[in-house]
Amino acid sequence: MYIAVKGGERAIEASRQLLAAARRGDTGVPALEAAQIEQQLGLLVGRVMAEASLYDPHLAALALRQACGDAIEAAFLLRAYRTTLPRFAYSEPIDTDRMRVARRVSAIFKDLPGGQLLGPTFDYTQRLLEFGTLAAAAPAADASASPEDVPNALAQLAREGLVEPCLPSEGDPEPPDITRDPPAYPLPRSGWLQMLARADEGWVLGMGYSTQRGYAHTHPFAGDLRSGKVAIELVPDELDFPIEIGEIELTECQMINQFVGSAEVAPVFTRGHGLVFGRGERKAIAMSLVDRTLRAAEFGEDATSPAQQQEFALPQGDSVEASGFVQHLKLPHYVTFESELQLIRKLREDVHARAVEAREGDAE
Numbered sequence: 001m002y003i004a005v006k007g008g009e010r011a012i013e014a015s016r017q018l019l020a021a022a023r024r025g026d027t028g029v030p031a032l033e034a035a036q037i038e039q040q041l042g043l044l045v046g047r048v049m050a051e052a053s054l055y056d057p058h059l060a061a062l063a064l065r066q067a068c069g070d071a072i073e074a075a076f077l078l079r080a081y082r083t084t085l086p087r088f089a090y091s092e093p094i095d096t097d098r099m100r101v102a103r104r105v106s107a108i109f110k111d112l113p114g115g116q117l118l119g120p121t122f123d124y125t126q127r128l129l130e131f132g133t134l135a136a137a138a139p140a141a142d143a144s145a146s147p148e149d150v151p152n153a154l155a156q157l158a159r160e161g162l163v164e165p166c167l168p169s170e171g172d173p174e175p176p177d178i179t180r181d182p183p184a185y186p187l188p189r190s191g192w193l194q195m196l197a198r199a200d201e202g203w204v205l206g207m208g209y210s211t212q213r214g215y216a217h218t219h220p221f222a223g224d225l226r227s228g229k230v231a232i233e234l235v236p237d238e239l240d241f242p243i244e245i246g247e248i249e250l251t252e253c254q255m256i257n258q259f260v261g262s263a264e265v266a267p268v269f270t271r272g273h274g275l276v277f278g279r280g281e282r283k284a285i286a287m288s289l290v291d292r293t294l295r296a297a298e299f300g301e302d303a304t305s306p307a308q309q310q311e312f313a314l315p316q317g318d319s320v321e322a323s324g325f326v327q328h329l330k331l332p333h334y335v336t337f338e339s340e341l342q343l344i345r346k347l348r349e350d351v352h353a354r355a356v357e358a359r360e361g362d363a364e
Helices: 008-024 034-040 042-052 057-066 071-082 155-159 189-197 201-212 281-294 319-330 334-363
Strands: 100-105 221-234 243-260 268-277
Touching: 034 042, 034 057, 042 057, 042 071, 042 201, 042 268, 057 071, 071 319, 189 268, 189 281, 201 281, 221 281, 243 281, 268 281
Parallel strands: none
Antiparallel strands: 100 221, 221 243, 243 268
16 A cells, blocks of 8 residues: 555545545436346356356445446455355255256257257347447346256267266365465366366456467367356255255356377367356356366377466466556555666666776777
8 A cells, every 4th residue: 555655544545535436426327236237237247256256146246336347356355255254065066967057059069959048148149239228228038047957968979989078087086275275286177177267257268269279289169058057055064965055157168179099099079168157158168278278288289389388377367366466566666666776877877987988998
């Protein structure tokens, strides 16, 4: 904080008051409520929850309002609040095949079990500003989720042995918890999936896009892309069976990638996986691309691109850490700069003195 500035405490308090006024805006316009943000800016709410590692749409909406719509600042606020919460239990692994699907598409099958469910998406809009909505709101369509389980589009391929199965790692080790233990590289897949799930969407999108532009050997197909509500279950200490405690909205993408094989091993397609809070379709797709790219060593592929390097692709994606490190440059650095200023002045004096000596020597 700018405590070193003359009148620092008064200046900081005045800054806070100015922020409150800027956050409120024109008092002639009705104040924006957190409930409005939660209900009408759901994609943004989902992004903040994902990057904060905390599923709570109402608190995410509150953070967005407090942050004036800055998604990174809102994720910072929500993640800071998350650190104050006790952890009283661990849930059972979620089963996305039991998702109450609101949207599910596959790019590799025309006809598939459960059908293509277009759901709410921008894919079929004209990407033109709807000026008419400034005057009157359009009636909302029923976006209720499908009550039936929708089979995974890749299940039949897996049964035929054409795509790698989804199996636990050898020995089924306990996955690391990156929110409690600092990541130690190289991370297992369970660790890097956690980091990608809460990484900045723009960073993951850029990394995923790089793999399609020749910076990694990929040729992906969207095998199963779905979003909807999934039940959360846990096993209480006093019971020996799971109970459902609620549900959360998720988006999952399973990406089919180029096949691997050898003269002795029959070839199979490989997978990349993405799973995020809310309706984060773009993030889930990009995450699945980066996930598959990070598996290069597993398949004996050359790791030559940035997206294939864990220590480049993963830590730089943490928006809260990146934002803090970049924005700390706004804070006072008087002592550091003064020392460098004195050093450069001394160096310049030395250069000037040598130049004078050289001229005098030439004159003699």
